[in-house]
Amino acid sequence: MAHYRASDSKREQFRRYLEKGGVMDSLTGVLVSLYEQPEKPSNALDFLKQQLGAAGEETEETQVLRQDLAKLRDQCDVLVEENKELRARLQRFETTPENSTAAE
DSSP states (O other): OHHHHHHHHHHHHHHHHHHHTTHHHHHHHHHHHHHHOSSOOSOHHHHHHHHHTOOSSOOHHHHHHHHHHHHHHHHHHHHHHHHHHHHHHHHHHHTOHHHHHHHO
């Protein structure tokens, strides 16, 4: 009987550990997502791994998306710099003395 209680105590500690770390919520969310899939995947374990981000190697689609993201970030950086330059040029034109006298 004492062995049974020790086992229950360890289980309860482990359960609290999983809850504290957010593991239970993550697993519950992924399982609910699997349940709500209109067409169940052929390999449920792969689905779980993918949803938890533990699929190991990236899929081809993920690699393409990462490359696209890198390109878009570069484009964004270029556009931000261009925007700064254009704002500075606009600021110079708005504050020239010629414009001040013409406005009066």
